[in-house]
Amino acid sequence: MSSINDWSTTAANNATSDNIINWQEGQLPSTVNNSARAMMQRVKEYISDIGAVNAIGGTANAITMTATSPFSAYSDGLRITFRAANNNTGAVTLNANTVGAKAIRKVTASGEIDVVAGDIIAGQPYEVVYFGSLNSSTGGWLLVNPSKSGLSAWEQIGPTIDMTGATNLQWNNLSLYRKLRLSLEFYATTAGGQPFFRVSSNNGSTFDNGASDYNFSLLTSVAATVTGAGQASTSYVPGFASLFSSAIQADVKVEISDFNKSSPTFFNIVTQGPHSSGVIAKYFIWAFRNQSAAHNSFQFALTNASTFSSGFAVLEGVRG
Structure with missing residues (x-):
C-alpha cells in the first residue's frame, strides 16, 4: 500500500505514485475532488506519525x-x-x-x-x-x-560481588564502556599479597602486566612516611601493599577513563586504610597505561596466593 513516503520530488512522477491519488493527464473531472481529499488524508497521516499520537x-x-x-x-x-x-x-x-x-x-x-x-x-x-x-x-x-540522562549515566555492571575467599575479581565484555568506576571494601589476611589492577584487550585471555605497560605515581597522602608507593619499578599496577599493614585492610575507589578507546587509559585511585605505623592513611594515586589500545576486560587481584577474607566490590560504567 502507498503512503506519503512514495511521493516523488519530481512532479511528473506523481501521476500514479500513490494508489489512492490520481493526478494523471486528462483525468476525469469527477476524480479531482477525490484526489484532493486523499492528499489531505496523506498529510494528516504524516502529521500523526511525527506528532507522537500513535500507540x-x-x-x-x-x-x-x-x-x-x-x-x-x-x-x-x-x-x-x-x-x-x-x-x-x-x-x-x-x-x-x-x-x-x-x-x-x-x-x-x-x-x-x-x-x-x-x-x-x-x-x-x-x-x-x-x-x-x-x-x-x-x-x-x-x-x-x-x-540527557543516557549521555553520561553511570550504570552498575553485574551484581555486587562478595569478595570472601577470592584471589581476584574480573569483568569481561566491557567494550561498550568508556569509563569504569570500581568501589572496593576488603580485608586480605595473607601477608605479602599485593593488590593490583590490570586491563585486557582480548576479554581476559592475557592481561597487561608490569611497569613497562604503565606509569603511575603517588600524588599526595596524609601519612608522614610512605615507601614504595606507586613507583614504576613495581611489577604490578598500581601496587600499594606497602601503604598498609601486612594484613591489608582498605577502602579503595578506582575510576578509569578512555577504557574502550584506542588511546592511553587513565586511572585515578583513592585508597584509605591503616598504615603500618598504625595511623589511618589516605592516598591519591594517578596512573596511565602507556600503550594505546581499546580494552574490554578489567581485573583486580592479589599476588602471592593471598585471598580476601571479606569485602565487597561494585563496578559501574558509562557507555560511549
Whole structure:
C-alpha cells in the first residue's frame, strides 16, 4: 500500500505514485475532488506519525508501533515520533508496521552506537529517522533527541560481588564502556599479597602486566612516611601493599577513563586504610597505561596466593 513516503520530488512522477491519488493527464473531472481529499488524508497521516499520537507496544527495549501512514517498507528519511511507555535499560529496537525490528542508534563523539540505558524515558516523545546506512549498513533508526540522562549515566555492571575467599575479581565484555568506576571494601589476611589492577584487550585471555605497560605515581597522602608507593619499578599496577599493614585492610575507589578507546587509559585511585605505623592513611594515586589500545576486560587481584577474607566490590560504567 502507498503512503506519503512514495511521493516523488519530481512532479511528473506523481501521476500514479500513490494508489489512492490520481493526478494523471486528462483525468476525469469527477476524480479531482477525490484526489484532493486523499492528499489531505496523506498529510494528516504524516502529521500523526511525527506528532507522537500513535500507540506503541512491545517492551522497553523492543518497541512495536503501528504508524498512521500505511508504509510496507522502510526508506531513507522515514520519520516517526513516538511517546515512550518505559525507560529503556539497554539497546533498543523499533518494529514499525511489522516491517521488521531495526536498532535505534545514536551518534556520539566516538561514532554511531546503540542507545544506552537512560536514553529513552517513559512519557517523553522521541523522534527517529530511518537510514539504511546505519548499524553497519543493516539499517536502523537514528534517535534525534536522546535524553540527557543516557549521555553520561553511570550504570552498575553485574551484581555486587562478595569478595570472601577470592584471589581476584574480573569483568569481561566491557567494550561498550568508556569509563569504569570500581568501589572496593576488603580485608586480605595473607601477608605479602599485593593488590593490583590490570586491563585486557582480548576479554581476559592475557592481561597487561608490569611497569613497562604503565606509569603511575603517588600524588599526595596524609601519612608522614610512605615507601614504595606507586613507583614504576613495581611489577604490578598500581601496587600499594606497602601503604598498609601486612594484613591489608582498605577502602579503595578506582575510576578509569578512555577504557574502550584506542588511546592511553587513565586511572585515578583513592585508597584509605591503616598504615603500618598504625595511623589511618589516605592516598591519591594517578596512573596511565602507556600503550594505546581499546580494552574490554578489567581485573583486580592479589599476588602471592593471598585471598580476601571479606569485602565487597561494585563496578559501574558509562557507555560511549
